[in-house]
Amino acid sequence: GQQLNQSPQSMFIQEGEDVSMNCTSSSIFNTWLWYKQDPGEGPVLLIALYKAGELTSNGRLTAQFGITRKDSFLNISASIPSDVGIYFCAGRVSSNTGKLIFGQGTTLQVKP
C-alpha cells in the first residue's frame, strides 16, 4: 500500500535553532498536510499544501509541496519550547475520497 517515509525520526535541538523535516513517498499525492500532536491529544493541522511547488507559511512554520508531488518539507524557524511534540506529514491521493496517509512522525525536543 501507499507509504510515507518521514525523517528524521526524532530531533533534539537548542531553543532558537531552526528545524527541518521532510516526507517522501513512492506515490504521487495531490495534497500534502502537516500536523502536530501533543501528548494525550489528537493531531492538529498546521499547514495544508495543494499545488506542486507551493510554499506556504504559518508564523514560524514554512512548508513546501515538492515539484514531483512525491515529497514535502516542513521548516520551523527560531524554535521555542512549546514547539515540542510529534510532527506528522499526511498525503491525500484523490480529492474525492478524503483518505489521508500519515507518515510515522518526527519527535521534536527543544532544550531551553
Next chain:
Amino acid sequence: EAGVVQSPRYKIIEKKQPVAFWCNPISGHNTLYWYLQNLGQGPELLIRYENEEAVDDSQLPKDRFSAERLKGVDSTLKIQPAELGDSAVYLCASSSGLNTDTQYFGPGTRLTVL
C-alpha cells in the same frame, strides 16, 4: 465551539473482553473518521462515515471490529473480543465535507489490553 469529544479517555481491559468507544463530532460535521494510532506511528484510517453511511471501511478488521453512526451524528466503535495487539490509541475525527483538509481530531481513547 466544542471540539470532537471522545470517551472514555483511557480503558484497560483483559483480552477477550468487549470494549466500546464513543465519539461526538463537531456540530454540523457530516463526515466522521475513526483512526487507529499505534505507539510511534501515525494514525491509520479504520472507517469513514458520510452522515450515517460507512463509505470506506476497507481497513476495518470486520471479524472483531464494528462501528455504527445510526443518526449521522454520534458514533461508536466496538471491539469484540479484544486481543493484546489491539492496544493503541483510537482517534475520532470529523470534517464538514469530503474535500476539506481540516479534519478535526478528538483527544483519542487509549486502550490497553492485558
